[in-house]
Amino acid sequence: xGYLRLVHSTSPTPANPDEDCVAAFDRELDYxxxxxxxxxxxxxELEDLAHEIFVVLYGNxxxxxxxxxxxxxxxxxxxxxxxxxxxxxxxxxxxxxxEPEDLAQSPELKLQARxxxxxxxxxxxQIPLPRRxxxxxxxxxxxxxRDIAETLSITRFGAxxxxxxxxxxxxxxxxxxxxxVRT
Amino acid sequence: xxxxxxxxxxxxxxxxxxxxxxxAAVRARVLTRARATAALAGSVRPPRSRLRPAMLHLAALxxxxxxxxxxxxxxxxxxxxxxxxxxxxxxxxxQLALRPALSAxxxxxxxxxxxxxxxxxxxxxxxxxxxxxxPRESYAAExxxxxxxxxxxxxxxxxxSLVSLNEHARQFPSGRLxxxxxxxxxxxxxxxxxxxxxxxAAASFALRFPHSVLLxxxxxxxxxxxx
Numbered sequence: 001x002g003y004l005r006l007v008h009s010t011s012p013t014p015a016n017p018d019e020d021c022v023a024a025f026d027r028e029l030d031y032x033x034x035x036x037x038x039x040x041x042x043x044x045e046l047e048d049l050a051h052e053i054f055v056v057l058y059g060n061x062x063x064x065x066x067x068x069x070x071x072x073x074x075x076x077x078x079x080x081x082x083x084x085x086x087x088x089x090x091x092x093x094x095x096x097x098x099e100p101e102d103l104a105q106s107p108e109l110k111l112q113a114r115x116x117x118x119x120x121x122x123x124x125x126q127i128p129l130p131r132r133x134x135x136x137x138x139x140x141x142x143x144x145x146r147d148i149a150e151t152l153s154i155t156r157f158g159a160x161x162x163x164x165x166x167x168x169x170x171x172x173x174x175x176x177x178x179x180x181v182r183t
Numbered sequence: 184x185x186x187x188x189x190x191x192x193x194x195x196x197x198x199x200x201x202x203x204x205x206x207a208a209v210r211a212r213v214l215t216r217a218r219a220t221a222a223l224a225g226s227v228r229p230p231r232s233r234l235r236p237a238m239l240h241l242a243a244l245x246x247x248x249x250x251x252x253x254x255x256x257x258x259x260x261x262x263x264x265x266x267x268x269x270x271x272x273x274x275x276x277x278q279l280a281l282r283p284a285l286s287a288x289x290x291x292x293x294x295x296x297x298x299x300x301x302x303x304x305x306x307x308x309x310x311x312x313x314x315x316x317x318p319r320e321s322y323a324a325e326x327x328x329x330x331x332x333x334x335x336x337x338x339x340x341x342x343x344s345l346v347s348l349n350e351h352a353r354q355f356p357s358g359r360l361x362x363x364x365x366x367x368x369x370x371x372x373x374x375x376x377x378x379x380x381x382x383x384a385a386a387s388f389a390l391r392f393p394h395s396v397l398l399x400x401x402x403x404x405x406x407x408x409x410x
Contacts, residue, residue, distance in 0.1 A: 030205050139196050
């Protein structure tokens with residue numbers, strides 16, 4: 001990571017638009033992986049799905065408004081790709097792949113944080129994807145409702161309604177998980 | 184929106200906001216793949232930013248050509264339809280048969296040739312300047328002719344008013360003020376004492392503008408006792 005970041009930092013304004021796109025993708029790669037994980041993608045699928053996101057981003061790069069934050073746009077792509085992937089996967093035979101260990105660094109020092117994050121991620125998986133997307137964007141990524149509605153092609157009222165219901169579902173899912181842990 | 188989040192949930196969400204860094208090896212793999220895709224796409228097809236303006240220009244050129252051809256065809260068709268002038272003398276039955284076409288095309292020449300020579304326009308072709316003028320200019324010219332006719336009528340100069348009306352009919356056979364022109368023509372003929380001409384003009388007006396608000400005026404002029 002350090003090597004590639006250093007390479008890009010020596011050329012802050014790449015003349016080549018392809019390189020510009022790759023550099024932007026590099027900057028947001030942590031966010032892309034995190035979003036895919038929150039949307040329910042398995043760890044074994046993250047790299048492939050991230051590459052699909054890059055292909056879409058690269059194809060639309062000339063039309064992307066660089067003056068606006070890139071994250072809502074990337075989230076919209078990720079949401080659609082994960083939804084399509086879930087539809088595709090539902091028609092295929094599922095093979096259980098064991099999840100590798102969490103990628104966070106120094107597990108001894110951040111055990112509590114990892115447990116909390118794992119709790120939220122596990123609870124998020126129990127929320128239907130359309131509502132989960134709104135919840136992640138608003139409560140985790142802190143994206144305004146107006147941008148959420150625009151990104152997901154829904155009305156503001158619909159976004160608020162999804163957010164309200166998703167919060168209730170998240171609370172119930174966390175309580176269920178805590179009860180399961182305690183018992 | 185009302186808060187539905189408890190402090191415990193808030194704390195959990197705060198932890199969930201953390202974005203863990205992608206391991207360097209995974210990042211390197213993903214970016215290498217992305218660069219390879221970009222290089223392949225760049226070699227197979229030109230970037231869209233270079234392709235799209237050319238396509239847009241071509242599409243705009245084609246659309247402009249088609250639009251221009253359509254306009255030219257419409258102008259030619261309208262010119263062909265305007266050139267044949269209707270006969271100066273048309274019987275009432277012929278006018279009845281031509282009524283649908285009259286409202287759109289026919290220049291409203293008087294039903295019978297007028298006794299005074301200047302009232303009958305010698306050349307029924309529309310004025311060349313009227314064809315090339317813009318709609319706003321032609322309307323201004325129409326208004327000017329009608330204003331002249333109206334002021335002459337108000338001053339008792341019925342013949343002078345008819346001259347202006349005939350000039351208007353020659354330049355703008357189907358002008359936007361044709362209805363007002365024909366109504367004023369009836370009044371002028373009444374003022375000149377040419378009762379039979381006035382009646383014919385009123386009948387022609389009623390045929391051509393059956394729903395006109397000026398119809399009562401022309402009918403009243405026809406049936407007034409001074410006739």
